[in-house]
Amino acid sequence: MSEDKKTPTREERIRYFDGSERVATIVDEEIPYPDGKLIVSRTDIKGFITHANQAFVDMSGYTREELIGANHNILRHPDMPAVAFKGLWDTVEKGEKWQGFVKNLRKDGTYYWVKATVIPNIRNGQLMGYTSVRRKPSRSKIRESEALYATLM
Amino acid sequence: MPLNLTVSPDFAPDHISGWFYFNTFLQRQLGIPIHLELYDSFAKQREDIRQGKVDLSYANPYDASMLVRELGFKALAKPKQKTDETVIAVSAHSDITAVEELKPGSVLATTDDPDVHTMGMIMLESADLDESNIELKTLKNYVLVAKSLLKGEADVGFFLKQGYDELSQLIRSEMRPLVSSQIGVIHHVLLAGPAFNEHQEALSQTLLTMVDDPKGQGVLKNMGLVGWEAMSEEDTEFMIDLIDTLVE
Numbered sequence: 001m002s003e004d005k006k007t008p009t010r011e012e013r014i015r016y017f018d019g020s021e022r023v024a025t026i027v028d029e030e031i032p033y034p035d036g037k038l039i040v041s042r043t044d045i046k047g048f049i050t051h052a053n054q055a056f057v058d059m060s061g062y063t064r065e066e067l068i069g070a071n072h073n074i075l076r077h078p079d080m081p082a083v084a085f086k087g088l089w090d091t092v093e094k095g096e097k098w099q100g101f102v103k104n105l106r107k108d109g110t111y112y113w114v115k116a117t118v119i120p121n122i123r124n125g126q127l128m129g130y131t132s133v134r135r136k137p138s139r140s141k142i143r144e145s146e147a148l149y150a151t152l153m
Numbered sequence: 154m155p156l157n158l159t160v161s162p163d164f165a166p167d168h169i170s171g172w173f174y175f176n177t178f179l180q181r182q183l184g185i186p187i188h189l190e191l192y193d194s195f196a197k198q199r200e201d202i203r204q205g206k207v208d209l210s211y212a213n214p215y216d217a218s219m220l221v222r223e224l225g226f227k228a229l230a231k232p233k234q235k236t237d238e239t240v241i242a243v244s245a246h247s248d249i250t251a252v253e254e255l256k257p258g259s260v261l262a263t264t265d266d267p268d269v270h271t272m273g274m275i276m277l278e279s280a281d282l283d284e285s286n287i288e289l290k291t292l293k294n295y296v297l298v299a300k301s302l303l304k305g306e307a308d309v310g311f312f313l314k315q316g317y318d319e320l321s322q323l324i325r326s327e328m329r330p331l332v333s334s335q336i337g338v339i340h341h342v343l344l345a346g347p348a349f350n351e352h353q354e355a356l357s358q359t360l361l362t363m364v365d366d367p368k369g370q371g372v373l374k375n376m377g378l379v380g381w382e383a384m385s386e387e388d389t390e391f392m393i394d395l396i397d398t399l400v401e
Contacts, residue, residue: 035252036276036334040395053338097398115278117398123390131391133398136279139253 009109012078016071017085026078027109031059039114039134045127047072061107072132077105081152088118092130095120101137101145113142155186156348157206161213161341162192163266164377165319171375172211178372182359183352193293195265208348209356213237214339215267215400218393226344228389229353230360230381237341238314238334239272244302245329252279252331255309257286262298262307265291271399272334273311299324315377339392342384357383 008028015021039059042051052060052067060067060075067074076085080103091098098118103111114134121128137145158179160172169191176189187209192198199216201207202224212220214237220226243249255277263270274283290307292298295316301307303324314333317325343360345353363369364380373380 033279035279035332038334038336040338042391055335119394119398121390121394123387131394131398133395135275138279138281140281 014076014078016073016076017082017089018071024078024105025109026105027111029110031106031110031112033112033114033136034059035136037136040131041067041072042121042129042131043072044129047130049074050129059106059112060104061110066107075102075104077103077111079103079111079146079149079153081149083152084149092118092120095122095127101141102134103145103149104134113137113145115141155188156208156352158187158189158209158211159198159202159207160189160191160211161216162195162198163213163264163269163313163316164211165316167319168375168377171372171377174372174375178363178369179356179359183355185352195267208346210344210346211341212344213266213268213341214392214396215271217342217344217389218396220344220346221389221393224346226346227353228342228344228384228386229357230343231340231384231388232378233380233382235315235340235378236337237268237272237339238336239269239276240312240314240317240330240333241273241276241309242302242312242317242328242330243309244305245327247308247329249308249331252276255280255282257282258288259308260288260290260306262290262292262301262310264294264298264311266313268339268396269311269313269316272336272339275399276332276334295320296324299328303327338395342389342392343381 010026011023012026013021013023037055039056040053041049041056043049049067049070049072052064057064057067084100088098088100100116102114102116104114105111115137116132116134118130118132121131158176164172173189176187180187202210202220210220221228241252249255263273290301292301295312298310298312299320302310345356349356360381361383363373
């Protein structure tokens, strides 16, 4: 007989950098990062998604059609401190590479951790957008990041 | 002076003759002399590329970055249905069943193939392993990586997936893959340097129609390819951006 375990669920208002907000259902359940895969996406210079690979579609829980044209902050989990994303934008807007550990929100409210790298796409000397590649993080880095982000909320 | 063609040293030994046939095929189609120079060292090849000794290169994605962004090469085509993936394997007798079970101090057998090594190291990150806490054995080729695992001289090995798949059934039966990358967008690319400018259009045409020519089909088969696909400048830039996110 299996025990009927209920995953803790909560409603949270997520406020974005641009002043917009949404209420999301947050489910306290981690979806493991798939071995051997890279999640790849590209955005325009304002952070709107222009390319999503299949691993991104699979892990985010959104369809490709829902992702393309959406702001990348659709993945923002309320447990991520705003200052982490400020650091990301400050770095890539200077034309530099950013790397960090991120807890991402899936469409169904569950989450997954990634090690993310974002680089600016420079074409003929002009910034055209950004490429973000996510890979599997270690458990120790996830624990360190959880502890750090809790102090920054 | 003939133009110089080279091939990333990670090609399978079985396909050496295919690259010579390819060179002959190109010379006949384009009506120009081309010299094929093969290397068994990535470092030596890179040095010669930097010294301007190469005009046409079937490059691995890692070197494509240098050729395009630093040396002004242009991507003409990529091999059809052929992406570069990395396999991390252990001996069939190993107790290790997942990358996360590998411990600091593990002995890693690898090659100097920059793509495979980079991808392999990325897949070890989930075990908190990096070059500071493992012992590296850099070997000449994937057969030696496999032998190192089989003899118990290494705990884990990196292979180009194609290299792993082309090992004999006997050797493969003595190993067990822990993980195989599934990236799908990193691949080799045929790049032409500035000296090839006037022949670029004819070369692109020759590559894309090779599959329609009975002789071309034979050459492709010997190279282990099924054909060529055109590659736009943006496709190339995208792949290079992606590689840039993977290198520290």
